[in-house]
Amino acid sequence: MIVSACLLVGCGSAPDVAPAEARSADEPGTTRVQIGAVEGRLPGAWTMEAEQSSVALQGEDDTSAIGLRVSGQLLKGDKIESRFVAASGEANTQTGRLELSGEVRVTSERDGVYLTAERLVYDKELALIIAEGRVEVHSATWVSGPFDRLVATPGLERVGTPDRFGL
Amino acid sequence: MNVKRTLLLVAAGCGAIALGLQQQPQKYVLINDNSGGFKVYDVESALTSFAPGGDVEFEASGRPMRGFSKEQGLTFSANKLEGVAARTGQGSFRLKEAKASGGVVIDVHSEDSEGTSDSHLESASVTMKEDGDSTNFTFPSAFVFANRAVTPEVNRFFELRAPSGTFEMPLLDRASGNKIPFKNANVPGPVNIVINRVKKQADGEYREDLKLRADRLTFDGATRRLNLEGNIVYSILTKPTTGMGLDVTFTSTRISIPFLENGDIGIIEFGIGSATVKQGGGQ
Numbered sequence: 001m002i003v004s005a006c007l008l009v010g011c012g013s014a015p016d017v018a019p020a021e022a023r024s025a026d027e028p029g030t031t032r033v034q035i036g037a038v039e040g041r042l043p044g045a046w047t048m049e050a051e052q053s054s055v056a057l058q059g060e061d062d063t064s065a066i067g068l069r070v071s072g073q074l075l076k077g078d079k080i081e082s083r084f085v086a087a088s089g090e091a092n093t094q095t096g097r098l099e100l101s102g103e104v105r106v107t108s109e110r111d112g113v114y115l116t117a118e119r120l121v122y123d124k125e126l127a128l129i130i131a132e133g134r135v136e137v138h139s140a141t142w143v144s145g146p147f148d149r150l151v152a153t154p155g156l157e158r159v160g161t162p163d164r165f166g167l
Numbered sequence: 168m169n170v171k172r173t174l175l176l177v178a179a180g181c182g183a184i185a186l187g188l189q190q191q192p193q194k195y196v197l198i199n200d201n202s203g204g205f206k207v208y209d210v211e212s213a214l215t216s217f218a219p220g221g222d223v224e225f226e227a228s229g230r231p232m233r234g235f236s237k238e239q240g241l242t243f244s245a246n247k248l249e250g251v252a253a254r255t256g257q258g259s260f261r262l263k264e265a266k267a268s269g270g271v272v273i274d275v276h277s278e279d280s281e282g283t284s285d286s287h288l289e290s291a292s293v294t295m296k297e298d299g300d301s302t303n304f305t306f307p308s309a310f311v312f313a314n315r316a317v318t319p320e321v322n323r324f325f326e327l328r329a330p331s332g333t334f335e336m337p338l339l340d341r342a343s344g345n346k347i348p349f350k351n352a353n354v355p356g357p358v359n360i361v362i363n364r365v366k367k368q369a370d371g372e373y374r375e376d377l378k379l380r381a382d383r384l385t386f387d388g389a390t391r392r393l394n395l396e397g398n399i400v401y402s403i404l405t406k407p408t409t410g411m412g413l414d415v416t417f418t419s420t421r422i423s424i425p426f427l428e429n430g431d432i433g434i435i436e437f438g439i440g441s442a443t444v445k446q447g448g449g450q
Contacts (some may be wrong), residue, residue, distance in 0.1 A: 110219075142201060144215065
């Protein structure tokens with residue numbers, strides 16, 4: 001089943017995302033689809049929302065979505081660790097993998113520190129952001145980079161080269 | 168030249184090109200503050216943590232990695248460095264703490280209307296920590312410390328080489344103009360010291376070159392005296408403006424060298440010893 005709509009994809013224990021189901025939400029002028037698939041046993045979680053998208057429901061716990069002009073959140077339990085925007089995104093609820101590309105920006109909810117990159121993968125099992133392509137980290141007072149590749153915790157408390165995370 | 172040999176040469180050429188194009192490790196800027204006053208760069212590997220108050224903790228390595236803090240008048244390079252960059256009221260950062268290893272080089276510059284003071288440190292391993300109005304340095308391994316103070320009256324150079332030691336220096340501040348490089352020091356020996364000074368006098372310049380070796384060095388901040396103890400060998404070569412100078416070698420168990428406010432050294436006190444004196448070093 002393929003759904004083309006404005007959607008919200010949820011993964012993990014986000015409080016507003018019902019696991020293992022796809023449903024429409026009421027929002028004037030748009031059709032929103034929420035998808036949740038992976039139970040909350042993994043350390044990380046995320047939600048993704050897109051302006052244009054296609055969703056593939058392949059099974060009860062296997063939903064994937066591709067979207068344009070995406071935004072969303074990286075979560076730890078019910079707590080938002082960071083918010084992201086990107087030109088496009090791809091999400092899979094079975095693998096828990098979130099891939100963003102094009103003008104990716106992740107902003108820490110804690111202190112406003114933000115990371116920019118050309119591409120980003122968030123691995124739900126590792127609970128790590130893996131950013132590639134002119135990766136920079138900005139705060140109000142300093143900038144770090146550009147790096148070819150950086151790894152970060154979802155709230156951007158720790159950021160480093162891949163070797164520092166054993167990758 | 169046969170075909171096989173030609174192919175071998177072509178293959179060897181390709182190998183050489185491939186070696187020449189071997190990818191160099193990328194060097195990155197780890198921290199660059201918006202004011203341009205603090206930077207950590209030439210980093211190949213790093214881990215950064217952001218503390219809630221705005222301080223940045225980092226572990227970084229490079230060959231070497233480098234950095235500077237303009238407010239502190241500080242530049243540094245090392246193969247590895249764990250540090251804390253603390254935010255300042257001026258919107259920049261200071262290197263508040265550092266544990267550096269591998270070809271560590273630290274330079275500190277300060278100046279005021281009276282003149283300049285430049286310190287240079289080299290060691291395989293250094294720790295540095297700011298504490299109140301002091302900056303504490305520990306050298307667990309052999310190190311070189313040099314300082315040059317320049318004022319309109321005197322140009323004094325001091326160099327110390329020792330197997331290990333600890334220093335308490337004034338808080339690093341580019342604008343302090345401190346001409347005395349340390350507040351306290353404790354350096355087990357053997358220590359080797361070189362002091363050169365050129366003093367301007369009414370009739371020209373007076374030059375003095377001192378070399379000392381001792382078993383132990385301490386610097387007493389209260390009296391601003393550099394105290395040397397044990398098996399001291401001291402040699403001094405003076406070059407006065409006119410006439411012959413002196414070349415003196417002195418042995419003693421104790422020597423005390425006062426540092427003056429302007430960075431010059433005062434009258435040296437000697438313990439009981441023996442001396443050999445000969446003419447030399449004249450103009």
